Each structure stands twice: as structure tokens, then as C-alpha cells.
Amino acid sequence: MAQPTKLGGAAPVILKMSKDPTKFYIGRALWFSITFLYGSLVYVVQITWLCLVKDFQCHGNISKVCLAECYENHFARPVLGVWYMVGFAFSFIFFVMEFFVSQSVHKLTKISKKDSLEKKLADSDSKTEHVKINEEEIFDLSREKPLLAMYLVYFLIQLSIQVVFLAILIHYHLPLIKNSIRCSTHMCYGPYECVLLGTQEKMMSIVILATFSVVIMMLCIMFFLYTINTYLAMGSQTL
Template sequence: MPGHARLDGVVSTIMKISKDPTNYYTGRMLWFSFTFLYMSVVYVVQITWLDLVKDFQCHGNISKACVAECYENHFTSPILGVWYVIGFVFFFNFFMMESFASQGVQKGKEKPKKKSLKEKPSDTDNKEDNIKTKKDQISYFTQNKFLLIMYLVYFLVQLSVQLIFSVILVYYQLPLLKKPIWCSTLLCLGPYPCVIMGTQEKFMSIILLVSLSVVIMTFCIMFFLYSINVYLVLRRRSKRHRGSVNSRE
């Protein structure tokens, strides 16, 4: 029950923030979807690993203490612990970027709001102001050097985190299921053949996480290149436009 309540609280928070109609940066709703999808996938695939101690069995005349020792020798690093840490880093990076972007854009919108309160616009003016406000949000995001750098660094961090996670899944966790297990320790002479029950489900859960990481890395690269192409170009154009206006004045 506490786990379900915690999950519902996180989901409600994500849905509440995602309903904000403003778009501070390109692909905002897409990354909200990725966050929700990532949380859902990790929550579902972990179910097959919750009874890993019971699923680890050894054959032969072996005591429970020896089985426990064999289990510790085979799983030298936590499986679910790594997934939780990577998930936390993924959420933390996203919400930090979302928080800084929203605060920066809100500060940039304070001056236009003060000017609009002094005038009484008509219906057509309201529509034009709404369009102009959206353009101002995007232009402010491009003109603010700190927000632009943070936006680009966000993709590099997420790309690095998912790349490290993929390496851990493929080269460290996946072989734990594929290679045969023969246990022999100083206290438990063997070797004893050991197996992991539900191998196919656990194997597919790792493949699913790797696939999701590859998709996220692909979008990180695409958004990083797109952002450099669009935001930096817009920033240069805005500087040129300002320079031309100043020269005319």
C-alpha cells in the first residue's frame, strides 16, 4: 500500500505540471511523456525481480546457509538498487531543468505583463498578445545564455546516464542470467549447480530497459542537434536584428 500511494503521488505531480499550457522549450510535453513512461516501465519490470532470493535455487545436498552464500557470491551488486538510482537521476535532471526553465521564463514575462495592464486590449489584440507571448517565451529562452546552456547540458547528462545504464544492463546484469552458475566456496564444497527461476521474464525486463534507454539516447542526440541548430540560429538572428535597429536609431 505505501508503494502504491507513493506512485500515485508522483503520477499526480507529473500530470499536474504537464497540464501547464506554456511551452518553455521545444519538446516539453514529449519529455513529460518520457518521464511518465520511464517511471511506469521501471515500476512494472521490477516485479519479476522482487523474489530474486526465492528464485535462486541450488541442486544437490546443500544447506540453506550455503545457498545464501552462493547467492551472495553470484549477485555481488544490487540489481534493483541500480535501477532506482538511475530512475532518480533521470527524474532529478528533468525536474531541475523544468524548474529553472519555468522560473527563467516567468521572470522574462514580468515586464510584458506590466505593460499590458496599462492598456485595455480588444479581442483581436488579446489573440495577438497570446501569440506574441508564446514567441516571447521562446525568444527569451534563446536570449538567456544560462537557460540555453542548461538546456543543452541536460541532454548531455541524460545521454551519459542512459549510456552508463545500458552498459551496466548489457555487460554486468544480463550475463548474470545467461551464464551457468556453479557454486563452490570454502565453507560449502562443491561445485553445486544453481539456477534462477523465471529467467525469461527477467531477461525480457532487461531488454525492455535497454530498448527504452536507446530510445531516450536517440531523442537526446536529436534534440541536442536540433537545439543547437534552432536556438543558436535564433539567438544570432535576434542579435543581428537588435544591431540593425540600434544602427537605424
């Protein structure tokens, strides 16, 4: 009976994590929304690349075998596979961090409530208020160095992923559309002039992904600096 309960409670736990009103996790709802938006964005922009084989055409009397070989030579590196992998990595790292943070917060909250109940307060109202105060106190990253370090590492990892992804988009994927396509192989002598249909839509999809990557990079830098300033610089002054 325990297994179905855990599986059925996965969605409420995720929703609870996204609506956490405490100050323990800065921008939790924002990053949860960005993760959902990022996955949706990758799903939408990849639609223009689904018929890539049909959109690739070459002029002249060229056989299907040569056309397929020209296609393979031009798209030697994966496009959609990279987008899917980056989207999965972005979401996976976010939920891994959420899991460890939620587990740590749960343990700290449980310990705080246990210590409060052991004091045996006579008034139930004051007991409840005392528990709430302890809960607010434990939601402080300046006192939890491992969680603070994990929170900062999260921004660095996400920033690194987006930097690499942006470089791939600009230096590998964008030239596939902008540069002229000339095909000449060992089996198919040419050169054949080839074109890719729907270049504007495909270019727009790359621009959208690149713009969103820049936005995520800026947010990572801003949250990283803000966290250091709030929990390390100001936290050390209050000690």
C-alpha cells in the same frame, strides 16, 4: 493559509507544465510523458525480480547457509537498487529543469506584462493582444542563453545516465542470467550447479530497459542537435 495553497496547487502546476502550448520548451509534453512512462516501466519490470531469493536454487545436498552464500556471491552487485536509482535520477533531473525553466518563464512573463501595462493603452482589447504578443516573444530560447545552456546540459546529462545504465545492463546484469552458475566458497566446497528460475522473464525485463534506454539516448541526441540548429545556428542568422 499560503502553505496549503502551494501544496494543493502542485498537481495543477505539473499538469500545466506538461500542457504548455508555447514554443519556448520544445517537446515538454513528450519528455513529461517519457518520464512518467519510464517510472512506470521500472515499476513493472522489477516484479519479476522481487522473488529472486526463491528463484535461486542449487543442485545437490546443499545447506541453507551455503545456498545463501552462493546467492550472495552470484548477486554481489545490486540489480533493483540500480534500476530504482536510475529511474529516480531520470525523473529528478527532469523536474529540476522544469522548476528552473518555469520560474524563469514566470519572471519573464511578469516583466513583459508589467511593461505592457505601463504603456496605458486605451483599448482593453489591444492591451490584451499586446500582452499576448509579448508572451510569445519571451518564449524564445535564442534570447535566453542561460536557459538554452541549461536545456542543452539537460540532454547531455540524461544521455550520460542512459549510456552508463545501458553498459551496466549489458556487462553486469545480463551475465547474471545468461552465464552458468557454479558455486564454490571457502566454507561450502563444491562446485555446486545452481540455476535461476524465470530466466526468460528476467532477460526480457533487461531487454526492455535496454531498448528504452537506447530510445531515450536517440531522443536526447535528436533534441540536442535540433535545439542547436534552431536556437543557435538559425538564431545567430536572424540577429
